Structure formats: structure tokens, C-alpha cells
Amino acid sequence: MKHTTHISSPTLSTLATTSVSRRRFVTGAASAGALIGLSGSPLSWGIEKAPTAVEQQTLSGKHFDLDIGYQPVNFTGKSRIATAVNGSVPGPILRWREGDDITLRVRNHLAHDSSIHWHGMILPAEMDGVPGMSFAGIKPGEYFDYAFNVQQSGTYWYHSHSGFQEQTGVYGAIVIEPKGPDPVAYDRDYVVQLSDWSDEAPEAIYAKLKKRGDYYNFNERTAGDLWRDIKEKGLSQTWSDRSMWNQMRMSERDIADVTAYTYTYLMNGATPDQGWTGLFKRGEKIRLRFINSAAMTIFDVRIPGLKMTVVAADGQNVEPFTIDEFRIGVAETYDVIVEPSDDSAYCVFAQSIDRSGFTRGTLSANPALSAAIPNMDPAPVLSHRDMGMAMAGMSHGDQNMGSMAGMDHSQHAMGSMKEMDHSGHDRSNMKGMDHSQHGMAAMSMAMPAPLGKAGFGSNNEITHVKTEFGPQVDARADSPQSGLDDPGIGLRNHQQLYGRKVLRYSQLRNLHPTEDRREPSREIQLHLTGNMHRYMWSVNGIPFADAEPLALSFGERVRITLVNDSMMTHPIHLHGVWSELETGDPEYIPRKHTIMVQPGSKISYLVTADAMGRWAYHCHLLYHMPGMMREVRISHDGGAA
Amino acid sequence: MTKHRFTASILCMAANNISLAHEAADPLISMVSINQLEQRLNHDAQSNDRDISNWNAEVWLGKNLDKLWLKTEGEFVDGQREESELQVLYSRAIAPYWDLQTGWRGDFNPEQNQHWFAVGLQGLAPYFFEIDSALFFGKGGQTALRIDAEYELMFTQKLILSPELETTLYSRNAPKYEQGSGLAKIDAGLRLRYEIRREFAPYIGINWSKKYGNTADLSRADGGDIEALQWVAGIRAWF
Ligand SMILES: [Cu+2]
Numbered sequence: 001m002k003h004t005t006h007i008s009s010p011t012l013s014t015l016a017t018t019s020v021s022r023r024r025f026v027t028g029a030a031s032a033g034a035l036i037g038l039s040g041s042p043l044s045w046g047i048e049k050a051p052t053a054v055e056q057q058t059l060s061g062k063h064f065d066l067d068i069g070y071q072p073v074n075f076t077g078k079s080r081i082a083t084a085v086n087g088s089v090p091g092p093i094l095r096w097r098e099g100d101d102i103t104l105r106v107r108n109h110l111a112h113d114s115s116i117h118w119h120g121m122i123l124p125a126e127m128d129g130v131p132g133m134s135f136a137g138i139k140p141g142e143y144f145d146y147a148f149n150v151q152q153s154g155t156y157w158y159h160s161h162s163g164f165q166e167q168t169g170v171y172g173a174i175v176i177e178p179k180g181p182d183p184v185a186y187d188r189d190y191v192v193q194l195s196d197w198s199d200e201a202p203e204a205i206y207a208k209l210k211k212r213g214d215y216y217n218f219n220e221r222t223a224g225d226l227w228r229d230i231k232e233k234g235l236s237q238t239w240s241d242r243s244m245w246n247q248m249r250m251s252e253r254d255i256a257d258v259t260a261y262t263y264t265y266l267m268n269g270a271t272p273d274q275g276w277t278g279l280f281k282r283g284e285k286i287r288l289r290f291i292n293s294a295a296m297t298i299f300d301v302r303i304p305g306l307k308m309t310v311v312a313a314d315g316q317n318v319e320p321f322t323i324d325e326f327r328i329g330v331a332e333t334y335d336v337i338v339e340p341s342d343d344s345a346y347c348v349f350a351q352s353i354d355r356s357g358f359t360r361g362t363l364s365a366n367p368a369l370s371a372a373i374p375n376m377d378p379a380p381v382l383s384h385r386d387m388g389m390a391m392a393g394m395s396h397g398d399q400n401m402g403s404m405a406g407m408d409h410s411q412h413a414m415g416s417m418k419e420m421d422h423s424g425h426d427r428s429n430m431k432g433m434d435h436s437q438h439g440m441a442a443m444s445m446a447m448p449a450p451l452g453k454a455g456f457g458s459n460n461e462i463t464h465v466k467t468e469f470g471p472q473v474d475a476r477a478d479s480p481q482s483g484l485d486d487p488g489i490g491l492r493n494h495q496q497l498y499g500r501k502v503l504r505y506s507q508l509r510n511l512h513p514t515e516d517r518r519e520p521s522r523e524i525q526l527h528l529t530g531n532m533h534r535y536m537w538s539v540n541g542i543p544f545a546d547a548e549p550l551a552l553s554f555g556e557r558v559r560i561t562l563v564n565d566s567m568m569t570h571p572i573h574l575h576g577v578w579s580e581l582e583t584g585d586p587e588y589i590p591r592k593h594t595i596m597v598q599p600g601s602k603i604s605y606l607v608t609a610d611a612m613g614r615w616a617y618h619c620h621l622l623y624h625m626p627g628m629m630r631e632v633r634i635s636h637d638g639g640a641a
Numbered sequence: 642m643t644k645h646r647f648t649a650s651i652l653c654m655a656a657n658n659i660s661l662a663h664e665a666a667d668p669l670i671s672m673v674s675i676n677q678l679e680q681r682l683n684h685d686a687q688s689n690d691r692d693i694s695n696w697n698a699e700v701w702l703g704k705n706l707d708k709l710w711l712k713t714e715g716e717f718v719d720g721q722r723e724e725s726e727l728q729v730l731y732s733r734a735i736a737p738y739w740d741l742q743t744g745w746r747g748d749f750n751p752e753q754n755q756h757w758f759a760v761g762l763q764g765l766a767p768y769f770f771e772i773d774s775a776l777f778f779g780k781g782g783q784t785a786l787r788i789d790a791e792y793e794l795m796f797t798q799k800l801i802l803s804p805e806l807e808t809t810l811y812s813r814n815a816p817k818y819e820q821g822s823g824l825a826k827i828d829a830g831l832r833l834r835y836e837i838r839r840e841f842a843p844y845i846g847i848n849w850s851k852k853y854g855n856t857a858d859l860s861r862a863d864g865g866d867i868e869a870l871q872w873v874a875g876i877r878a879w880f
Contacts, residue, residue: 163665164665203665206665206668207668207670208839210668210670210705211670211672211879212839215839218798219798220795220798221795222795222796222797222798223794223795223796224796224797246767246768246769247767247768248767249738249765249766249767249768249769470736470737471706471734471735471736471737471739472705472706472734472737473737474737474738531737533737533738533765534705534706534734534737536666536667536705537666543666543667544666545666545667626665626666626667627666627667
């Protein structure tokens with residue numbers, strides 16, 4: 001299956017000659033992409049003017065050659081070296097067909113190990129592309145042949161799973177045509193791939209965060225804010241609003257670890273200054289395939305003047321519903337349909353969650369037209385709710401708290417008999433602590449599992465295992481809210497403020513009936529933990545390096561409940577199998593590969609362990625991933641690791 | 642191939658030299674912080690002719706929970722090193738915001754050097770007070786307690802006022818070091834800095850220090866000042 005042999009690296013041979021003309025040569029993806037074919041000739045670097053309209057390279061068929069190599073790029077006015085696939089950032093769009101057997105030869109021209117992971121793809125574990133888990137990685141100068149059958153359709157993406165290469169450019173889009181007729185009708189489609197670029201080396205960003213967790217945050221509370229608050233709310237209210245944050249030594253302005261201070265946000269490889277453009281004819285139905293390929297940036301997307309009909313989430317078709325705005329977590333994808341009824345231009349606007357910056361593109365009937373760029377919304381401020389604290393008597397900035405999922409309450413009625421899960425608490429059991437848990441586990445074995453019904457999420461009590469206590473964890477959510485009906489921090493009041501309907505996970509309904517109708521046989525509660533100050537991230541307080549794999553039995557149906565004990569929004573990605581989000585409708589459970597967990601909240605999904613092997617399970621924020629990661633082992637004996 | 646490798650490593654500004662991301666969860670990191678590097682000017686006009694400069698810097702090297710710390714501070718007067726201090730500490734995280742630090746402290750004075758065993762607690766207290774407190778055990782049963790608290794008040798994202806208060810107490814009289822039992826010294830500073838970059842900030846401010854009790858008496862007997870008010874200007878930097 002795996003071939004390793006030395007190959008020559010044509011892309012590198014030209015690099016030595018490029019320093020002179022680097023600067024005028026690449027401003028976006030297309031120019032870089034166009035050059036790869038000419039890489040044998042040093043003359044090709046002398047192109048005077050980079051094309052302004054960025055058009056992505058698209059590859060289709062059954063066999064693909066992908067070359068990961070160094071590539072000069074210039075997104076900020078300063079020339080930098082990216083790690084690019086086939087010479088462009090993002091890499092080429094790969095178009096596959098459902099049912100095809102495809103092969104991809106990935107060559108590594110970097111000086112370091114590399115890899116490509118096919119994000120969201122259901123495939124054999126050894127083709128998943130995670131070094132150290134699925135395979136050994138691709139050594140410098142070598143290649144790896146990926147081969148698998150394409151069993152799904154929709155919008156996905158690929159990226160390196162080695163080091164921080166994703167930050168420096170190793171990512172691209174995947175579009176898979178369905179085998180049968182597409183349930184979504186459209187006249188044309190565009191990939192809209194969002195990402196974040198930094199001129200800083202990712203290792204430097206990471207080191208800065210370790211030294212100073214708030215390094216990139218330039219939206220801290222100031223004396224002026226304090227003065228304004230006192231004038232508006234009075235001294236005692238201001239004091240009570242702030243005392244919790246002060247006591248906890250946390251900032252309610254801590255929304256994103258890495259911000260536009262260092263990031264330039266890209267849409268299809270174009271900076272906001274350049275602006276990607278997609279053309280249409282009036283009356284056409286346009287399918288926009290949004291992919292968040294950023295390393296660290298959660299985006300809020302809208303197209304002023306156009307309603308968006310969501311037709312797929314994470315590649316999987318959903319029952320269409322219409323919105324004005326959606327949050328897209330790192331690694332998520334959303335397909336939407338827009339239908340411009342006139343010949344004007346529309347701004348495709350994607351602002352970062354912390355509102356430090358944005359990227360944008362234009363949908364236009366006329367290439368000469370461009371649309372006004374809207375202002376960013378105000379930067380959100382975390383509330384007590386985002387700390388997972390009980391709401392009673394607490395003041396908070398959010399107005400539509402009342403709409404909190406009623407589901408949550410109805411489930412609690414069932415939750416009087418708690419089942420404690422063994423495997424979820426592996427570590428504490430191993431260490432011989434937590435007798436109370438053993439006791440309860442024994443009880444639950446005696447009685448049938450009082451798990452919540454499939455599709456409705458967890459009934460279980462939130463318990464913090466002992467490993468969650470220590471210098472590595474700075475907060476624990478004691479009363480986490482359901483994250484299902486929460487559009488997210490900074491979006492919760494957009495309906496009231498601007499009349500914008502914002503996507504909520506609870507709206508996702510699979511277009512097709514749930515395949516696996518079984519009830520979950522057990523539940524695993526996992527806590528997303530961290531210490532922002534020390535910039536340490538973990539699951540249940542244990543970093544990946546010290547963690548036992550999570551063991552699943554082949555074929556079992558299990559519920560995973562994620563509790564976010566931190567103040568950051570974490571997009572959690574489980575490789576190899578679907579994460580079936582329990583939205584309260586067991587008949588049409590939506591399937592996702594990446595689930596955003598809001599700060600201080602919880603969310604549950606079902607997993608059918610139908611893919612043998614070792615799978616990665618991690619937060620998709622690149623600088624959280626080293627610690628906030630688990631190996632999931634699916635095997636016949638289901639446990640014996 | 643060799644040539645390519647060579648080229649690649651030179652060009653590798655975006656150095657992806659960690660093959661697996663998870664290997665990076667607890668990398669070895671070092672940090673150098675120059676908290677104060679400043680020129681001081683006595684408010685009292687008579688002593689204005691003296692050229693006084695001060696430093697206060699820290700270096701750490703280590704991982705998430707365990708670090709080696711060096712702390713140094715001192716003063717130059719008219720180009721002569723007046724007094725200085727170096728601490729070498731092992732630091733272990735014991736709580737989300739607190740590190741326990743133990744090690745050695747050496748005081749280097751013009752006349753008599755002094756060595757201590759140090760046990761300290763450093764971290765961030767509620768309400769964002771940065772605390773560096775330590776007990777020092779010297780020869781002859783002398784014990785010193787030093788508590789340093791600092792706060793940052795942000796006027797803007799880059800203009801920051803930081804008040805600082807340092808208190809020193811001794812367990813007994815040690816005349817040869819000019820240490821008297823009880824409260825010995827209070828230092829209070831107020832520095833207004835502008836962060837041109839996160840890592841580099843010039844500042845101006847004032848510094849007031851006063852000796853108390855037996856320590857003040859010992860100092861007086863030696864002809865030293867017991868109270869000083871100084872204008873300061875300097876830079877703060879880290880990398
Ligand atoms: Cu995370």
C-alpha cells in the first residue's frame with residue numbers, strides 16, 4: 001500500500017533563483033498555482049503582474065498528483081515562504097465522484113515530515129493521513145499513495161496533519177459529486193474557502209501564546225470602559241459585573257487567541273483588499289460551498305442583501321432552511337444556496353469571531369461592479385453563562401437567553417438516575433480514586449442504563465473528574481447550558497438588533513432518515529479543559545501525550561457528551577466516523593465531522609463505531625490541538641488497548 | 642537532493658520543524674524579561690548630581706509546569722555597582738495561577754556579600770495583582786520576607802499605568818548588612834509605559850522608597866538616606 005522512494009523535487013529547484021522577483025509575483029492563489037507547471041524554467045518567475053481575479057486551480061478525475069513544497073507568497077506586502085500544495089495557497093480544489101476509487105500520490109518536498117488528511121472522509125484508517133496514528137507520515141523527498149473508495153458526496157477539504165503546516169498553507173477544498181441526482185438544485189457552484197495567514201512562523205505564534213496568552217488581544221478592558229460603565233450602570237453594578245472576572249483572573253474580552261494583529265484573513269486565497277469574485281447571471285441559483293480552513297479563526301458569514309438557504313452541513317445534505325448569517329467553526333463546512341434576483345453585486349462578508357478583522361469577496365453579475373463592505377459588528381463580550389455558571393440572578397449581555405433550549409429541561413426530568421461511564425473516566429479509575437463513581441456505576445449496571453433517548457442528548461449529571469483539578473485547568477463549568485440552540489457568543493442578539501436570522505445547530509435536520517436507529521449503549525462525558533494563562537489545553541485535564549486512547553467496540557453505538565469548561569469556543573473533530581448531533585429529532589439526526597462547543601456549554605452526539613482502527617479526535621484550533629487531542633481506538637474487543 | 646534540502650532549510654522561514662503537532666504541547670521555551678532598565682533622578686535637588694541607574698530582569702527556561710528562573714536586580718551609582726541581587730530558582734506550578742519557587746539568592750554589595758535560601762510564591766492573585774513573594778533564610782538565623790505586588794491599569798491597549806509596591810521585613814537585626822528587625826523598607830513605584838510593540842515599551846514614572854524602624858536607624862548611623870523620591874525613565878522589553 002505504501003511506497004516510499006526518493007523523487008526529485010522540481011518545485012524546489014527554482015526557489016534559489018526567485019528572491020529577486022518574488023515580490024511582484026504572487027499576490028494570491030492563482031498566480032502561484034499557474035506557475036507550478038512552469039517550475040522547470042527560472043524565467044517563469046519573471047511575470048510582471050499577478051492576475052487580480054483569483055481563480056482556483058481545479059483537479060478532477062480518479063488519479064491526483066499533489067506536491068507539497070515551499071512557495072513564495074505575498075499576502076501582506078512582505079514576501080514569505082508558504083508550504084503549498086501544487087504551488088498555491090489554498091491548494092487545488094479536488095473534484096471527486098461518489099463511488100469512484102481514487103488514488104492520490106502526495107509528494108513531500110519539504111525539509112520536514114508531511115502528510116495530508118482528508119477531512120470528513122469516511123475511509124480506511126490507514127488512508128486517514130494522521131502521522132503516528134494512521135501511518136508514519138511522509139518523509140522529506142518521499143511520497144505516499146493514498147487510495148480509497150469515495151463513499152459520500154458534498155463539500156469537504158484536506159489539510160496537513162503534520163506540525164503547524166496547515167497554518168502555512170497545506171490545505172485545499174474537496175467537492176464530491178453525488179452518484180445519483182443531487183437533491184440540491186443549482187446553476188453554478190463556488191467553493192468559498194476561508195483561512196488565516198500570518199507572516200509570523202506558527203512556532204513563533206505558539207511560543208508567544210505560551211509566554212503571554214493575551215499577546216494578540218488588543219481589545220482588553222480599559223480605564224475608559226470602566227468609566228463609561230460606572231456612568232451608565234453605577235458603581236455597584238459595575239463592581240458586581242466585573243468582580244467575578246477579576247476574581248477568576250479572566251477577561252471577558254478573551255474571544256480569540258490569535259487575531260488580525262498577525263492574521264490576514266483570506267477567501268479562496270485572496271486578501272480582503274484583493275477580494276475574491278464569483279460571477280453569476282441574474283436569477284441563477286448559486287451554491288456556495290463554505291469551508292473554514294483557518295488554523296485558529298472562527299468566522300461569522302453573511303451576504304448583505306441575500307438570504308442564504310443552508311442545504312448541507314459538513315458535506316451532508318440537510319433539510320433546507322433559510323438564514324441571514326452563520327458561524328462557521330474551524331474545519332466546518334456549510335453549503336448554502338443564494339438567488340440574486342438583480343444584476344447588482346453582493347459582498348460575501350466573513351468577520352472573525354472577535355471582530356478584529358474580516359475577509360470578503362464579491363458575488364457579482366458584472367465583473368466591473370463591487371459591493372459595499374459592511375462594518376464589522378461590535379466585539380462580543382463573554383457573559384457569566386459562558387463560564388458555565390448558573391444564570392439565576394446574574395446579569396449578562398445577552399437578551400435571548402429565554403429561548404434556551406427547552407429540550408434541556410425536559411431531559412433533566414429523566415436524569416434522576418445517573419449512569420457513570422467507566423471508559424470516559426478511565427484515568428481516574430486507573431488511579432484508584434473516585435469510589436463514589438464506582439459505586440454509582442455498579443448501581444447503573446444493576447438497573448438498565450437510564451441514558452437519554454437517542455437523538456435527545458445527555459441526561460447525565462456533569463461530573464468533574466479528579467484530573468480536572470490542578471495547575472493545568474483554570475475553570476470548570478458547573479452548570480453548562482446546552483449549546484444546541486445557541487448561535488454563539490456575539491451572535492445571540494443579532495435577530496433583535498439587526499433582524500438577522502442566525503444559524504443554530506438545533507435547526508440542522510438530516511435530509512435523509514437516521515440510518516442507525518439504535519439507542520446508545522453508553523455515554524462518554526469528555527471535558528474540554530485548559531489554562532489560558534499558561535496556554536495549556538487538554539481533555540479532562542489530561543494532555544494528549546499522557547492520555548490513554550478512548551476505546552470503542554466495533555459496531556457499538558455510543559453517545560459522546562462534550563462539556564466545555566473553558567472560555568473559548570472549541571471545534572471538535574472526530575476522524576473516521578460521523579458525529580451525529582443530537583438536536584432533538586431522532587428521525588433525522590444530522591451528521592457532522594466537526595462540532596463547535598460553545599464556552600461553558602455542553603453538547604451531545606451519537607457515534608456508530610463502524611470503522612476499525614486508530615482515529616484522531618481533537619480540537620481543530622491548531623494551537624489547541626497538541627494538548628486537546630485523544631486517540632480513539634475502534635476494535636473488536638472494544639477496550640483492551 | 643542535498644542541494645534541495647539545503648535550499649529548503651534556508652528558505653524555511655515558516656519552519657515546520659515539529660513533525661507531529663502533539664509533540665508541541667509542552668515545548669521547551671525561554672523568556673527574557675527586562676522589567677526595568679531605567680535612569681533615576683532624585684527629586685531632592687541636592688543629590689541630583691549623582692548618576693543612578695537601575696535594572697530588574699528575569700529569565701526563565703522550561704516547560705508548562707517546570708521552569709528554571711533567574712531573577713536579578715540592582716543599582717549603579719556614578720558608574721559603580723552599588724548593590725545587586727541574583728536569584729536562581731526552580732519553579733513548579735502548584736495551582737492554575739501560582740508557581741512555587743525555591744533556590745538560592747545572592748546579594749552582592751560593595752562591602753559584604755550575603756547568601757540566602759529562597760522559597761517563594763509567584764503568580765496572579767484575584768483582581769489581577771501580580772504577586773512575587775518570598776521568604777529568604779540567611780546565615781545566622783536571619784530571615785527576610787519580601788512581598789512585591791504589581792497591577793496594570795490600561796488607559797488604552799498600549800498605554801499602561803503600573804503601580805508597584807514592595808515590602809521587606811527582617812526577623813532580626815544584622816547591622817553589618819544594615820538589616821533591622823521588623824518592617825525594613827517600602828518601595829513604591831508608578832510607571833506609565835507605552836507599548837510600541839508588545840515586547841518593547843519605554844516608560845516614565847516615579848519611585849519612592851523609605852526605610853523604617855531599626856533598619857532606618859542603622860542606615861542613619863551609617864550616614865545613608867532613609868527616604869528617596871526619584872523620577873525614572875527607562876525601557877521595558879521581553880523576548
Ligand atoms: Cu480548542
